Amino acid sequence: MSVNETVKFGRSKGFFETFDRRPGPIKKNMHYCPGCGHGILHKLIAEALIDLGMRDKMIVISPVGCAVFAYYYFDCGGISVPHGRAPAVATGMIRANPDSFVISYQGDGDLGAIGLNNFLQAANRGENMTVCFVNNGIYGMTSGQMAPTTLVGQKTATSPYGRSATNEGYPLKVAEMVAALESPIYVERVALTSTKNIRAARTALRKGLTYMREKRGFSLIEFLAACPVNLKKNASEADDWIENNMIPYFPLGRFKDVASDRSPIERPEPVFDKEKVVEALFPADSGLDWRKKEAKLRKELRIKCAGFGGQGVLSLGLMIAEMGQSRDINVSWLPSYGPEMRGGTANCSVVLSNNEIGSPIVKETNLLITMNQPSMDKFLPDLLPKGLLLYDRTNIERPDTDRRTYSVEAGRIAIELGNPKCANSAIMGAFAACLRGIEQVNYEEAFEEAIRKTFAKKANLVNLNIEAFRKGKESVKIENVN
Amino acid sequence: MSISMVKESMSFNTRKLLLKGNEASVYGALLAGCECFFGYPITPASEIANTSAEFFPKLNRTFLQAESEIAAINMVFGASAAGHRALTASSGLGISLKQEGVSYIATCELPAVIIDVMRGGPGLGNIGPEQSDYNQVVKGGGHGSYKCVVLAPNSPQEMCDFTFKAFDLADKYRTPVYVLTDGVVGQMLESVSLPDPIGKKPLPEWALAGTAETRRNMITSIYLDYDDLESVNLKLQAKYAEIMRNEQRYEAYMVDDAELIMVGYGIISRLIRSAVDTLRSEGRKVGMLRPKSLFPFPVDALRRLVGNADSFLCVEMSNGQMIDDVRLAIECSKPVRLLNRMGGNVPSLEEITGKCGEILK
Amino acid sequence: MSGATEEKFRVEIISDECKGCLRCVNACPREVIVPTDQVNMMGVVYVEYADEGCIGCGACFYACPEPGAITVYEKKK
Ligand SMILES: Cc1ncc(C[n+]2csc(CCOP(=O)(O)OP(=O)(O)O)c2C)c(N)n1
Ligand code: SF4
Ligand code: SF4
Ligand code: SF4
Ligand SMILES: [Mg+2]
Numbered sequence: 001m002s003v004n005e006t007v008k009f010g011r012s013k014g015f016f017e018t019f020d021r022r023p024g025p026i027k028k029n030m031h032y033c034p035g036c037g038h039g040i041l042h043k044l045i046a047e048a049l050i051d052l053g054m055r056d057k058m059i060v061i062s063p064v065g066c067a068v069f070a071y072y073y074f075d076c077g078g079i080s081v082p083h084g085r086a087p088a089v090a091t092g093m094i095r096a097n098p099d100s101f102v103i104s105y106q107g108d109g110d111l112g113a114i115g116l117n118n119f120l121q122a123a124n125r126g127e128n129m130t131v132c133f134v135n136n137g138i139y140g141m142t143s144g145q146m147a148p149t150t151l152v153g154q155k156t157a158t159s160p161y162g163r164s165a166t167n168e169g170y171p172l173k174v175a176e177m178v179a180a181l182e183s184p185i186y187v188e189r190v191a192l193t194s195t196k197n198i199r200a201a202r203t204a205l206r207k208g209l210t211y212m213r214e215k216r217g218f219s220l221i222e223f224l225a226a227c228p229v230n231l232k233k234n235a236s237e238a239d240d241w242i243e244n245n246m247i248p249y250f251p252l253g254r255f256k257d258v259a260s261d262r263s264p265i266e267r268p269e270p271v272f273d274k275e276k277v278v279e280a281l282f283p284a285d286s287g288l289d290w291r292k293k294e295a296k297l298r299k300e301l302r303i304k305c306a307g308f309g310g311q312g313v314l315s316l317g318l319m320i321a322e323m324g325q326s327r328d329i330n331v332s333w334l335p336s337y338g339p340e341m342r343g344g345t346a347n348c349s350v351v352l353s354n355n356e357i358g359s360p361i362v363k364e365t366n367l368l369i370t371m372n373q374p375s376m377d378k379f380l381p382d383l384l385p386k387g388l389l390l391y392d393r394t395n396i397e398r399p400d401t402d403r404r405t406y407s408v409e410a411g412r413i414a415i416e417l418g419n420p421k422c423a424n425s426a427i428m429g430a431f432a433a434c435l436r437g438i439e440q441v442n443y444e445e446a447f448e449e450a451i452r453k454t455f456a457k458k459a460n461l462v463n464l465n466i467e468a469f470r471k472g473k474e475s476v477k478i479e480n481v482n
Numbered sequence: 483m484s485i486s487m488v489k490e491s492m493s494f495n496t497r498k499l500l501l502k503g504n505e506a507s508v509y510g511a512l513l514a515g516c517e518c519f520f521g522y523p524i525t526p527a528s529e530i531a532n533t534s535a536e537f538f539p540k541l542n543r544t545f546l547q548a549e550s551e552i553a554a555i556n557m558v559f560g561a562s563a564a565g566h567r568a569l570t571a572s573s574g575l576g577i578s579l580k581q582e583g584v585s586y587i588a589t590c591e592l593p594a595v596i597i598d599v600m601r602g603g604p605g606l607g608n609i610g611p612e613q614s615d616y617n618q619v620v621k622g623g624g625h626g627s628y629k630c631v632v633l634a635p636n637s638p639q640e641m642c643d644f645t646f647k648a649f650d651l652a653d654k655y656r657t658p659v660y661v662l663t664d665g666v667v668g669q670m671l672e673s674v675s676l677p678d679p680i681g682k683k684p685l686p687e688w689a690l691a692g693t694a695e696t697r698r699n700m701i702t703s704i705y706l707d708y709d710d711l712e713s714v715n716l717k718l719q720a721k722y723a724e725i726m727r728n729e730q731r732y733e734a735y736m737v738d739d740a741e742l743i744m745v746g747y748g749i750i751s752r753l754i755r756s757a758v759d760t761l762r763s764e765g766r767k768v769g770m771l772r773p774k775s776l777f778p779f780p781v782d783a784l785r786r787l788v789g790n791a792d793s794f795l796c797v798e799m800s801n802g803q804m805i806d807d808v809r810l811a812i813e814c815s816k817p818v819r820l821l822n823r824m825g826g827n828v829p830s831l832e833e834i835t836g837k838c839g840e841i842l843k
Numbered sequence: 844m845s846g847a848t849e850e851k852f853r854v855e856i857i858s859d860e861c862k863g864c865l866r867c868v869n870a871c872p873r874e875v876i877v878p879t880d881q882v883n884m885m886g887v888v889y890v891e892y893a894d895e896g897c898i899g900c901g902a903c904f905y906a907c908p909e910p911g912a913i914t915v916y917e918k919k920k
Contacts, residue, residue, distance in 0.1 A: 004919045005853065009904035011911035021700070023707050026885070028860050029909055034887070035864030039908025046910070057692040071700045073910070077690040078700040079563050082582050085556040088548070092560025092568065093690065095544040096518050100564065100692025118556070121549040195870050195902040202905070235864045270517050271541040272682040280540040281509060281676070282497065318671070325500050325673055333671040337526060337609065358756030360670045363830055
């Protein structure tokens, strides 16, 4: 260049000066075949990065496909990702850092076949990203197999007799499909063929990127592009083919542009302040005074609570665990889950111990609380010879057992109190009474605390459950003292 | 109560919460400064997503229900590439789907934390507890010669602590770290005391942070040149050797004079501990070696024990996957037997003590 | 138009960066980019500027898939 001239069109600063990441001796050229549409688009992107001032914050995601090495070229952040996953990776990036910009660069196999769901879902979430979709109607990188966008009749390595609408269906109209979604803000299809079309493509790209800069959301620009090598044509013939065959099926134009209706996406700064983190993780009333009320159990209690799903047996177990926790007893609770869940019965294992708890799965049971007949039949055989059985007399027949047995009309108490759901608190009252018998310690206060805590968010239920608890405690009946 | 006691009871790490294992892992992650959770629901890991959905937004951090496990791991890939701590969680079949992504993350040398709450397999299997993801998690699992650090908690407390620790290890070694546990540990609830929260970490210098300084960073796992890819592999192998030297974790229980040493991780280790107590009370010399890290496997500890013990018993909820590592560790110098259940069944205490009785008789 | 006239624009084609796809040739409205019979270091028959007649439209630059093969210069006034 002489001193009396300026560059009007020339190598963009959006590209590296030399492509040092590219192995081999060629450091100024890209790896694409002669006449390839990818190269044309790369130049538009590089130029826009500079002109729109987006280079420092931009990360271009290289797909699997011929553009896999895009990061060799752009002088901005680069990452190569699994086949079809660019929109998911982009989502992770911009959610983690909403101030960065991401171009998800994808081919038709990458976006339209293996990655269609990831692409559509990112579009549908309205992620603040620009997808540059290169529709060349072919799998370029793997040497010319059929793509979702291959035209009917088009011969490829895997459609040697031509794509058939009955075998492979019609080509996928990505732009139309995305435009039908509510979230995306801008969808346009352009072609990298004639000068006129390339100019329109340039404008569309800049529009999408500008919207991303303004954080307005998701843009898709579909670029019809030539893969002369796999079309077995020269560049000019390939362009003619696009214009005469692709464009009639994939019409060019703007399918959607609603950016002006959308306000910028704002994501607040993550909180790391220690106090605030503690505040968020600890309920206000939790764990404050557990230390001052220690209690010793005479031995480990392995408890099984069982009943029908809706009877609140799981929360019965939880309240027992809460009770233990509030007295600094080691507790574990394990809900029935997995194969046992079949058949509509629910049960949970609760272990209370002064020692480290081994298995949280209660098989050999010290204390069995049953609230319906099937669970009685199922779990009674597991009750240890010295174990204690407590059951709801409302709906269970008196079992034929020599185990120490207590009963309470928990269901009836609850119905009389006007809410069948508090049967579990009633049976817990009876349980508290039994426990007093075994342990010679009165845990009733702790049980009532557990009820208050459990229903902390539903104040109207606290009194009801306390009342059920007390009624259950008072009306427990000794069936068999063994 | 003295003043100092009041203070202590108010301080963060002396307060205890009753948490499910799955919930506790989310607390661990948040306290470790994890900024993003991406996941897809699956029993028995779903509470990890549910709890994340509740707490991440409270701290303006990202919770996003991904469209699939594949999407979730790739979102983690993206967040991690951007330099932020990110978590995903799943079980069995979901982990199978993540494997391609994990292989990329390992090769790109990015940190990531993945929780696997194992369920019954193969196929759709069931939601009962199993340990049959051992091979697919501990041995790499996806394509290529990579490995992930694998921690194996056996309680809600450890679900919290190990998840917390997992983020440090992931950063330190720039590698994916798994927290591998089973449905029982995920579902069970116990008292958990929480670690102090850590503040925001500075962004790593390799991050794609969207800044002028990091503009020329790149993250890739494609190396066309065979020698280049071989050196990447050698570098990874050197890293794994270093991890093997530094990070073996285990718990040894009553092993010193043990004639029979049981080996088991996760929920099984708690059963084994009870079995050891029972058998010891009968005067039988048994002990337990519980791997807390599965990669690196506690090879050194096992080798030290080989001299004293007559034999080993692996207890597993799978067809016997960890047993290979035990045999390798002791170079088959002593008999290694297997007691296993599958399909969601957890071996009972009696099965374990009974098997020990048979072996010791 | 003749070589003697002051040209406002000038096109430079770096022959070693040309892949010979002829996109620029097809794009130029003035038909002032032409194929050569020379082969560059990549083994490609490259194109060249005819040395006059460019109107500085940039069509060749945007049509060319290579980053720096074509540069269009404008003379300062
Ligand atoms: C999981 C996976 N499956 C298959 C491949 C092989 N593969 C590489 S590129 C490609 C097709 C790319 O086609 P397209 O997305 O249209 O890109 P183009 O090369 O045409 O630009 C395939 C199938 C892969 N890399 N990963
Ligand atoms: S195969 Fe096709 S898409 Fe790939 S670089 Fe060559 S021309 Fe471009
Ligand atoms: S700038 Fe326009 S006129 Fe000049 S050579 Fe290029 S295409 Fe032809
Ligand atoms: S468009 Fe570029 S690569 Fe193609 S012939 Fe012209 S200068 Fe060469
Ligand atoms: Mg393609």
